[in-house]
Amino acid sequence: xxxxxxxxxxxxxxxxxxxxxxxxxxxxxxxxxxxxxxxxxxxxxxxxxxxxxxxxxxxxxxxxxxxxxxxxxxxxxxxxxxxxxxxxxxxxxxxxxxxxxxxxxxxxxxxxxxxxxxxxxxxxxxxxxxxxxxxxxxxxxxxxxxxxxxxxxxxxxxxxxxxxxxxxxxxxxxxxxxxxxxxxxxxxxxxxxxxxxxxxxxxxxxxxxxxxxxxxxxxxxxxxxxxxxxxxxxxxxxxxxxxxxxxxxxxxxxxxxxxxxxxxxxxxxxxxxxxxxxxxxxxxxxxxxxxxxxxxxxxxxxxxxxxxxxxxxxxxxxxxxxxxxxxxxxxxxxxxxxxxxxxxxxxxxxxxxxxxxxxxxxxxxxxxxxxxxxxxxxxxxxxxxxxxxxxxxxxxxxxxxxxxxxxxxxxxxxxxxxxxxxxxxxxxxxxxxxxxxxxxxxxxxxxxxxxxxxxxxxxxxxxxxxxxxxxxxxxxxxxxxxxxxxxxxxxxxxxxxxxxxxxxxxxxxxxxxxxxxxxxxxxxxxxxxxxxxxxxxxxxxxxxxxxxxxxxxxxxxxxxxxxxxxxxxxxxxxxxxxxxxxxxxxxxxxxxxxxxxxxxxxxxxxxxxxxxxxxxxxxxxxxxxxxxxxxxxxxxxxxxxxxxxxxxxxxxxxxxxxxxxxxxxxxxxxxxxxxxxxxxxxxxxxxxxxxxxxxxxxxxxxxxxxxxxxxxxxxxxxxxxxx
Amino acid sequence: xxxxxxxxxxxxxxxxxxxxxxxxxxxxxxxxxxxxxxxxxxxxxxxxxxxxxxxxxxxxxxxxxxxxxxxxxxxxxxxxxxxxxxxxxxxxxxxxxxxxxxxxxxxxxxxxxxxxxxxxxxxxxxxxxxxxxxxxxxxxxxxxxxxxxxxxxxxxxxxxxxx
Numbered sequence: 110x111x112x113x114x115x116x117x118x119x120x121x122x123x124x125x126x127x128x129x130x131x132x133x134x135x136x137x138x139x140x141x142x143x144x145x146x147x148x149x150x151x152x153x154x155x156x157x158x159x160x161x162x163x164x165x166x167x168x169x170x171x172x173x174x175x176x177x178x179x180x181x182x183x184x185x186x187x188x189x190x191x192x193x194x195x196x197x198x199x200x201x202x203x204x205x206x207x208x209x210x211x212x213x214x215x216x217x218x219x220x221x222x223x224x225x226x227x228x229x230x231x232x233x234x235x236x237x238x239x240x241x242x243x244x245x246x247x248x249x250x251x252x253x254x255x256x257x258x259x260x261x262x263x264x265x266x267x268x269x270x271x272x273x274x275x276x277x278x279x280x281x282x283x284x285x286x287x288x289x290x291x292x293x294x295x296x297x298x299x300x301x302x303x304x305x306x307x308x309x310x311x312x313x314x315x316x317x318x319x320x321x322x323x324x325x326x327x328x329x330x331x332x333x334x335x336x337x338x339x340x341x342x343x344x345x346x347x348x349x350x351x352x353x354x355x356x357x358x359x360x361x362x363x364x365x366x367x368x369x370x371x372x373x374x375x376x377x378x379x380x381x382x383x384x385x386x387x388x389x390x391x392x393x394x395x396x397x398x399x400x401x402x403x404x405x406x407x408x409x410x411x412x413x414x415x416x417x418x419x420x421x422x423x424x425x426x427x428x429x430x431x432x433x434x435x436x437x438x439x440x441x442x443x444x445x446x447x448x449x450x451x452x453x454x455x456x457x458x459x460x461x462x463x464x465x466x467x468x469x470x471x472x473x474x475x476x477x478x479x480x481x482x483x484x485x486x487x488x489x490x491x492x493x494x495x496x497x498x499x500x501x502x503x504x505x506x507x508x509x510x511x512x513x514x515x516x517x518x519x520x521x522x523x524x525x526x527x528x529x530x531x532x533x534x535x536x537x538x539x540x541x542x543x544x545x546x547x548x549x550x551x552x553x554x555x556x557x558x559x560x561x562x563x564x565x566x567x568x569x570x571x572x573x574x575x576x577x578x579x580x581x582x583x584x585x586x587x588x589x590x591x592x593x594x595x596x597x598x599x600x601x602x603x604x605x606x607x608x609x610x611x612x613x614x615x616x617x618x619x620x621x622x623x624x625x626x627x628x629x630x631x632x633x634x635x636x637x638x639x640x641x642x643x644x645x646x647x648x649x650x651x652x653x654x655x656x657x658x659x660x661x662x663x664x665x666x667x668x669x670x671x672x673x674x675x676x677x678x679x680x681x682x683x684x685x686x687x688x689x690x691x692x693x694x695x696x697x698x699x700x701x702x703x704x705x706x707x708x709x710x711x712x713x714x715x716x717x718x719x720x721x722x723x724x725x726x727x728x729x730x731x732x733x734x735x736x737x738x739x740x741x742x743x744x745x746x747x748x749x750x751x752x753x754x755x756x757x758x759x760x761x762x763x764x765x766x767x768x769x770x771x772x773x774x775x776x777x778x779x780x781x782x783x784x785x786x787x788x789x790x791x792x793x794x795x796x797x798x799x800x801x802x803x804x805x806x807x808x809x810x811x812x813x814x815x816x817x818x819x820x821x822x823x824x825x826x827x828x829x830x831x832x
Numbered sequence: 833x834x835x836x837x838x839x840x841x842x843x844x845x846x847x848x849x850x851x852x853x854x855x856x857x858x859x860x861x862x863x864x865x866x867x868x869x870x871x872x873x874x875x876x877x878x879x880x881x882x883x884x885x886x887x888x889x890x891x892x893x894x895x896x897x898x899x900x901x902x903x904x905x906x907x908x909x910x911x912x913x914x915x916x917x918x919x920x921x922x923x924x925x926x927x928x929x930x931x932x933x934x935x936x937x938x939x940x941x942x943x944x945x946x947x948x949x950x951x952x953x954x955x956x957x958x959x960x961x962x963x964x965x966x967x968x969x970x971x972x973x974x975x976x977x978x979x980x981x982x983x984x985x986x987x988x989x990x991x992x993x994x995x
Binding site: 192193194195322323325326327329330331332333334335336338339341347390391392457458459460461462507508509510511512538540541738742745746747748749750752753771772773777778779780781783784785786 | 850851854857858859861862863864865866867868869870871873874876903904905907908918922925926929931932933934935936937938941960961963964965966967968969970971972973974975976977
């Protein structure tokens with residue numbers, strides 16, 4: 110890619126809603142776009158307050174950047190990270206829709222921070238939903254600017270031109286034509302329209318809504334795609350950093366010892382709270398690390414039971430986050446049912462550990478990293494090497510899994526620190542044990558639910574108390590914690606959407622000695638596990654079918670209708686209620702997260718205390734579907750990851766340390782135990798919602814409910830274990 | 833010492849006790865083979881040594897001495913005109929849109945290619961068992977199984993040998 114140069118050409122930057130900046134580079138012209146709409150800004154605030162986007166400076170809007178080459182190739186530079194969720198393809202479909210080009214004409218790249226800064230990061234399932242309308246408007250505007258220029262050059266009226274795959278042709282004489290690439294080359298001046306052109310209606314879409322193949326896969330299946338761990342530059346060195354053994358471990362003194370004289374060692378850096386080695390090879394760096402003289406303060410040697418006791422409803426601070434009617438009074442009527450649920454800490458287990466390569470030079474700082482937030486990395490690296498943010502350029506590359514963990518800037522900061530110390534590029538790429546000990550985990554949770562039922566099985570009242578360690582607050586300015594009180598990341602999924610006249614949700618938050626934070630879906634999986642298990646318990650107490658019980662409690666509005674449709678589609682697809690093989694049973698759970706509805710039905714059996722999930726049927730309704738195969742892939746993937754957490758995963762603390770430091774002690778679900786997952790995709794609205802996280806919500810409860818149906822045993826704690 | 837990788841000769845430093853993974857990735861720049869755990873569990877680092885699927889993160893360079901090494905970079909072959917032809921496994925993984933982040937996929941595909949070389953018509957259970965020791969955190973197991981089935985079909989239709 111070539112750098113955009115300053116243009117001598119005239120610009121008009123007048124429009125309120127967005128700006129297009131032109132510049133002439135060696136390879137073509139560029140159109141960079143700053144989305145500055147009040148609409149988008151409102152959405153950003155919304156994400157932060159309600160749904161758990163990562164911390165950011167919300168004053169700066171996110172951007173996208175187009176480059177149109179003479180051969181009519183459109184390069185789209187995006188500030189969103191591709192970590193397997195398929196967003197580069199989805200966003201390309203959206204842009205191509207209004208640009209009227211084929212997907213094969215478009216290439217998508219991660220934008221480095223010297224081009225674009227995205228303060229939000231890639232998280233909270235918001236990429237498609239936040240960029241959908243701006244990208245459509247931008248693409249349509251660009252198309253109409255090009256049309257006006259074509260009309261001017263051909264001396265005709267714009268409406269006399271037909272447009273096909275980036276080529277304008279005169280209707281009356283198709284030999285008269287101009288391509289996007291030609292028009293970009295010869296452009297003198299653009300005047301932006303006062304408002305964006307009329308957009309297509311969804312029924313006119315030809316790219317959106319189709320299961321187009323992922324644009325990033327051809328290079329991924331040949332091994333050519335470059336991830337954070339893979340970046341190689343001339344003269345690079347390898348860094349290794351000393352790590353504590355305990356969660357509160359702190360370096361109190363360090364000296365080089367014999368490390369400096371070990372083979373391949375270029376530099377030893379020992380400071381009061383940091384010790385690292387730079388060597389010619391990775392193995393040499395790690396080998397030399399063992400020769401440092403280090404003194405650690407292990408901190409308090411916490412035990413698992415102590416941490417679990419901290420996370421208990423009634424401990425810490427509480428905020429009522431939902432209140433309708435009078436729950437206290439209504440709970441005294443009818444039949445009272447109460448249950449409590451727990452989920453453990455969990456590790457992301459992204460298969461590419463954190464990795465970054467930094468080159469701290471006199472001119473500037475270049476960093477390559479697999480990151481969910483290039484902007485966050487830029488700020489952290491700038492601070493670490495005491496440079497201005499503008500001097501730091503982060504090149505995001507493909508992520509080998511993210512799941513929330515790759516918001517972390519540690520590897521990049523350490524690589525920059527060691528590069529500064531040596532004057533050469535340095536890679537810091539964690540071992541698996543380093544990735545465990547330096548990380549943050551999904552916080553443990555404790556939920557108590559109470560409800561009263563009338564004689565028909567109708568809920569009179571429901572009360573939900575959700576206790577958790579923090580998710581978002583550790584990553585936000587301290588003021589947010591004081592202003593908001595309850596951590597929106599922790600209580601994600603805790604709000605009760607069923608129609609009950611009296612309902613209340615209280616979020617309890619406790620401080621923990623373990624670092625806790627973002628994990629796919631944040632509080633969604635723990636909270637939905639509790640709520641949807643409890644709904645199943647209520648249905649059972651009311652002697653009603655779990656679907657029938659849910660249908661009795663749907664709101665009488667568009668949302669309720671969508672949920673009804675999804676439940677009915679799931680029942681049909683899974684043959685709900687039909688005879689099953691001996692010992693098998695089905696369980697159902699659902700969620701409403703952002704505007705995405707998920708219904709999941711698990712078919713389970715239990716033999717010799719082993720839980721076997723044979724099949725999962727899911728219905729996904731994300732509103733408007735951009736790419737149905739992408740929706741299916743995210744649903745299958747998140748359900749499989751969720752099953753791993755449902756059946757196997759827990760991070761345990763012993764004597765102040767994580768008991769597990771690698772996959773021999775932290776097993777994940779494997780292929781033979783992973784069920785076939787059949788997905789029905791519903792297209793119900795005119796705008797899209799997210800798909801990255803919502804499908805992980807219901808699966809734990811679906812399995813627990815199926816186990817109850819199969820065995821009569823109610824499991825209220827993850828990972829599920831038959832006792 | 834010399835290594836034969838993807839039918840090409842590479843000169844590498846004479847470090848027989850160095851792990852093959854880091855020689856491939858750091859010394860030779862063949863970064864298609866991935867690191868995941870370093871203890872031979874996750875399978876992201878699988879390569880072939882004389883056709884056998886092998887975890888390069890726990891394999892010494894000395895074990896690669898005198899044997900044919902194949903990595904993901906060598907799974908596709910060039911035809912007589914120099915045009916790259918995907919291996920049936922790669923083609924099938926693409927057709928089924930199996931990869932998500934794809935970090936594990938070179939290990940998955942190398943494992944699948946070795947399976948089909950040994951057993952060109954595996955049944956569903958044989959596929960499950962053969963693919964059971966390669967982790968995928970994005971949760972693509974179901975699509976991986978479909979892709980391996982599809983690769984066997986493509987292979988049966990093609991004239992060309994698998995490896």
